[in-house]
Amino acid sequence: MKDFASRTAFVTGGANGVGIGIVRNLLNQGCKVAIADIRQDSIEQALATLDNREIMGVQLDVSSREGFRQAADRVEAEFGPVSLLFNNAGVNLFQTIEDSSYDDWDWLLGVNLHGVINGVMTFAPRMKQRVLAGEQKGGHITNTASMASFIASGAPGIYNTTKFAVRGLSYSLRHSMYEYGVGVSVVHPGLVKSYIYASDDIRPDELKGEMKPVDTENVKRLEGVHQFGMEPDVIGERILDGIRENRANIFPHPDHKEEVRELFDEILADYRDYPADPGFEQRVAFEKMRQEKFAETRRKAKNIG
Numbered sequence: 001m002k003d004f005a006s007r008t009a010f011v012t013g014g015a016n017g018v019g020i021g022i023v024r025n026l027l028n029q030g031c032k033v034a035i036a037d038i039r040q041d042s043i044e045q046a047l048a049t050l051d052n053r054e055i056m057g058v059q060l061d062v063s064s065r066e067g068f069r070q071a072a073d074r075v076e077a078e079f080g081p082v083s084l085l086f087n088n089a090g091v092n093l094f095q096t097i098e099d100s101s102y103d104d105w106d107w108l109l110g111v112n113l114h115g116v117i118n119g120v121m122t123f124a125p126r127m128k129q130r131v132l133a134g135e136q137k138g139g140h141i142t143n144t145a146s147m148a149s150f151i152a153s154g155a156p157g158i159y160n161t162t163k164f165a166v167r168g169l170s171y172s173l174r175h176s177m178y179e180y181g182v183g184v185s186v187v188h189p190g191l192v193k194s195y196i197y198a199s200d201d202i203r204p205d206e207l208k209g210e211m212k213p214v215d216t217e218n219v220k221r222l223e224g225v226h227q228f229g230m231e232p233d234v235i236g237e238r239i240l241d242g243i244r245e246n247r248a249n250i251f252p253h254p255d256h257k258e259e260v261r262e263l264f265d266e267i268l269a270d271y272r273d274y275p276a277d278p279g280f281e282q283r284v285a286f287e288k289m290r291q292e293k294f295a296e297t298r299r300k301a302k303n304i305g
Contacts, residue, residue: 002244005030007139008079010072012062012119013089015042017194018144018187021236022086027053029240031084034075036060038089038202054079062089062115068122081130083139087119087166088187090144091199094218097157101210105158107203112162113169116143120173124182131180138181138304140243143170145186147256150263174248175294178301183246187239190253193229246302 009026013019014035023046026033032054037043043057056078058071076082091111093104120141130136148156149163167186174184200214235252242250251257 004084004240006032007084008032008034008075008082009084009086010034010036010075010082010119010123011086011088012036012060012115013144014086015039015046015057017192017196017232018189018235018239019086019088019232020046021232021234022088022239023055023236024050024233025236025240026084027055032079034058034071034079034082036062036071036089038062062087062118063110065118065121068118072122072126076126081126081136082123083127083136085119085123085127085139085141086144087116087142088144089115090146090162090196091202092156092159092196093199094156095212096155097161099212100158103207103210107207108158108162110207112159113165116166116169119143120169124173124177127182128177128180131182138183140183140185140246141170141173141177142185142187142239142243142250145170145188147188147190147253149186149188150260151256171248174301175297178297178304181304183243183301183304185242185247185250187242187250187252188256189230189235190256191226191229192235193226193231195226197223197226246304248298248302 004026009031011019011022011026011033014023014033015037019035019037023033023035027050034056035043035046036058037046038059038061040057040059043059047055047057056075058074060071061067072082089111091108093100093108095104120143124141127136127139127141131138143166145166146159146163148160149167152160152164167188170184170186177184200211203211230253238252239250242252
């Protein structure tokens with residue numbers, strides 16, 4: 001995608017952090033932008049800084065399917081069809097899997113994974129239908145994962161799980177939506193100046209039953225660390241650059257490259273050259289056809305637009 005001007009964009013988690021950086025860069029490109037965020041006060045603060053350009057705020061809990069549908073209908077009624085979707089909202093718990101509860105799982109899966117699913121299932125069919133009807137030319141879906149979708153330390157365990165899932169969802173979606181001229185990218189940020197360290201502030205009451213007491217000292221420590229995170233406008237600009245080039249993966253933080261290389265070397269080192277087993281030749285022949293088809297799909301997905 002080369003041209004952002006006059007398109008309508010929908011950005012979840014759009015009132016701070018990565019989201020507000022995306023919003024400001026989209027506005028600078030002449031987009032109409034909807035900020036979707038669970039914090040109404042944050043939406044109002046963001047809107048007050050954006051010069052009354054073509055921008056609107058929508059309070060949204062991304063874990064709600066019906067809420068997503070209503071938000072989409074409202075935005076498209078005012079700004080026209082959404083052709084740029086940014087599934088960016090996310091929350092975090094800085095704890096290990098074995099020390100977590102089912103409430104913890106339900107909360108993070110609801111926002112970080114189901115929030116992306118809800119965004120995709122709300123907008124992707126609309127984009128497809130409009131492209132097929134000749135009412136829309138292409139578009140782009142951008143899902144925010146994390147470097148945690150590659151680098152899975154012990155904590156934050158559930159967060160890592162959700163981000164690995166977002167990466168897989170994005171790859172699969174990219175390899176189907178290209179047929180309609182719609183690109184799909186997944187973003188892998190490192191540390192960003194945001195409020196994700198204060199995720200407990202927006203945890204739903206019904207999912208607090210088994211939560212651990214908030215470690216206020218750790219929250220303060222994380223707040224200090226996040227002050228050195230990448231500025232939202234910088235990461236927003238780099239994300240738009242990735243969309244222009246239709247990259248499958250957008251890595252705005254170059255400082256993780258060698259660590260990822262080491263991890264992939266470790267993965268490849270786990271392969272073993274086993275002797276051929278019964279059915280090997282037939283299986284390899286089938287896999288060769290699949291590999292060739294998948295390579296062609298990746299090439300086509302990369303070269304849309």
